[in-house]
Amino acid sequence: MSFFEHHIFCCTNKREAGHTRGCCAEKGAEGLRDYMKLKVKEAKVPNARVNMAGCLDRCELGPCMVIYPEGVWYACKTKEDVDEVIHEHLQNGRVVERLRLKDS
Numbered sequence: 050m051s052f053f054e055h056h057i058f059c060c061t062n063k064r065e066a067g068h069t070r071g072c073c074a075e076k077g078a079e080g081l082r083d084y085m086k087l088k089v090k091e092a093k094v095p096n097a098r099v100n101m102a103g104c105l106d107r108c109e110l111g112p113c114m115v116i117y118p119e120g121v122w123y124a125c126k127t128k129e130d131v132d133e134v135i136h137e138h139l140q141n142g143r144v145v146e147r148l149r150l151k152d153s
């Protein structure tokens with residue numbers, strides 16, 4: 050059993066402008082992570098934790114997050130995407146396929 054029921058890692062890594070892989074920070078990741086942390090708290094999702102993370106190595110697809118212990122990856126580009134992950138995944142246990150990053 051995991052310490053947290055949902056442990057969400059949001060990449061907020063920042064690279065210099067023009068880097069070939071880009072980065073999640075240039076796509077608004079820091080604001081989206083702050084928004085997610087606030088909304089998870091407001092929604093009173095039990096035993097959930099939102100943490101910032103360094104590069105998760107899927108830079109081109111970001112902003113990236115991964116939720117453990119499920120190991121489900123998402124690319125959330127807007128606040129509405131974050132709201133959907135909170136409502137569907139965290140509160141109702143349904144993976145949001147339209148935002149999911151495939152394993153390969």
Ligand code: FES
Nearest residue numbers: 060073105107108
């Ligand atoms: S910069 Fe976010 S996954 Fe690499």
